[in-house]
Amino acid sequence: MERDSSGFDPHTPNVARLYDYFLGGKDHFPADREAAERILRVAPEIRAAARANRAFLGRAVRRLAEAGVTQFLDLGTGLPAWNNVHEVAAKVTPHARVVYVDRDPVVLVHARAMPPGPGTTTVVEGDLRKPEAILRDPDVMRALDFGRPVAVLLVAVMHYVTESERPDEIVAALRxxxxxxxxxxxxxGTSDARAAFVRQSTHIYQRASLPLTLRGRDRIMELFEGFELVDPGLVWLPEWRPEQADLIDFPGGPESSLALCGVGRLGAGRRRPT
Ligand SMILES: C[S@@+](CC[C@H](N)C(=O)[O-])C[C@H]1O[C@@H](n2cnc3c(N)ncnc32)[C@H](O)[C@@H]1O
Structure with a gap:
C-alpha cells in the first residue's frame, strides 16, 4: 500500500505508532514494530521510559488542574492511551477545556473517537512548527480563552523539532x-542519557526519515525561556513529584528514563500583547 492522500503510510515507521508500541498499545504495523524492536535492542529501558513519560503527563495535568487551571492545549497528542489529558483533568475539574493538536491523520481519527468527558474536548489538525496557525485556528479560538491561564503541553514532542526549525521561536510564539x-x-529526550542509546536511537530514527534531536540539559532549559520552573525544576521523568501509584522501577537510576521534564509558569511580569 502506498502513502494515501491523508498521509497515512503503514510501511514507514511513525513516531506516534512507535510510542504506542513502547507503551504496549495495539495501533502499529510491521514497519513500526521492526523499528521499535531495533531501538529496544539498544535501549531496552525505553518501554519503562515511555510509561514514565505518560505518568509524568498525568501527574503534571492533575497538579495543574488542582492549582486551578481549566484549559489545556496539548500539542503532539499521540494515540490515545492511559492518562489522556481530558480524562485526568476531568477528575479534578469536570468542566475542563482540552484541545488536542497533532499533525498525524491517524492520531486525529483516534483522538476524535475517544469518549468525550464532561468538559469540552476539541481535536485539531496542526503542526506545532507553525504555532501561529494553531493559535489562529477557529476551533482553537472557540475552545480556549487566551485571556485566562492555559497549560500548553509539549510532552515528548520537541525532540522531533530540529534546531533549524527554530524551537525557541516556536515556544516564544506560544508564550x-x-x-x-x-x-x-x-x-x-536528552543527549545526557546513555551514549549508546543517544547514538543508535538517533541513527535508527534518521534511517526511518524521522528527525530526532536529543538535547542536553542546558539547551532544554533554554526552551523554558520566559517561564519560571516550578519545583522540582528540570528533572528526570520519575523525579517530577513522584507518587506511589505510578512508581516505575529504573534499576539503572532515574537517568534510564532517557528524558528530562519540567513545568514552567508564566509570571505576571510578562504581559500578553493587546
Ligand atoms: C511520542 S508521541 C507523544 C504523545 C504524548 N504527547 C505523550 O507524551 O504521551 C509524539 C506525538 O507528537 C506528534 N508530532 C510530532 N511532531 C509534530 C509536529 N510538528 N506537530 C504536531 N504534532 C507532532 C506525533 O504525531 C506524535 O503523535
Whole structure:
C-alpha cells in the first residue's frame, strides 16, 4: 500500500505508532514494530521510559488542574492511551477545556473517537512548527480563552523539532499568546542519557526519515525561556513529584528514563500583547 492522500503510510515507521508500541498499545504495523524492536535492542529501558513519560503527563495535568487551571492545549497528542489529558483533568475539574493538536491523520481519527468527558474536548489538525496557525485556528479560538491561564503541553514532542526549525521561536510564539498564570509542561529526550542509546536511537530514527534531536540539559532549559520552573525544576521523568501509584522501577537510576521534564509558569511580569 502506498502513502494515501491523508498521509497515512503503514510501511514507514511513525513516531506516534512507535510510542504506542513502547507503551504496549495495539495501533502499529510491521514497519513500526521492526523499528521499535531495533531501538529496544539498544535501549531496552525505553518501554519503562515511555510509561514514565505518560505518568509524568498525568501527574503534571492533575497538579495543574488542582492549582486551578481549566484549559489545556496539548500539542503532539499521540494515540490515545492511559492518562489522556481530558480524562485526568476531568477528575479534578469536570468542566475542563482540552484541545488536542497533532499533525498525524491517524492520531486525529483516534483522538476524535475517544469518549468525550464532561468538559469540552476539541481535536485539531496542526503542526506545532507553525504555532501561529494553531493559535489562529477557529476551533482553537472557540475552545480556549487566551485571556485566562492555559497549560500548553509539549510532552515528548520537541525532540522531533530540529534546531533549524527554530524551537525557541516556536515556544516564544506560544508564550506570547498566553496570559500570566499560564503554564508550559515539557518533557524532552536528552543527549545526557546513555551514549549508546543517544547514538543508535538517533541513527535508527534518521534511517526511518524521522528527525530526532536529543538535547542536553542546558539547551532544554533554554526552551523554558520566559517561564519560571516550578519545583522540582528540570528533572528526570520519575523525579517530577513522584507518587506511589505510578512508581516505575529504573534499576539503572532515574537517568534510564532517557528524558528530562519540567513545568514552567508564566509570571505576571510578562504581559500578553493587546
Ligand atoms: C511520542 S508521541 C507523544 C504523545 C504524548 N504527547 C505523550 O507524551 O504521551 C509524539 C506525538 O507528537 C506528534 N508530532 C510530532 N511532531 C509534530 C509536529 N510538528 N506537530 C504536531 N504534532 C507532532 C506525533 O504525531 C506524535 O503523535
Amino acid at each position: 506570547e499568546a498566553l496570559a500570566p498564570g499560564s503554564y508550559l509542561v515539557m518533557s524532552h
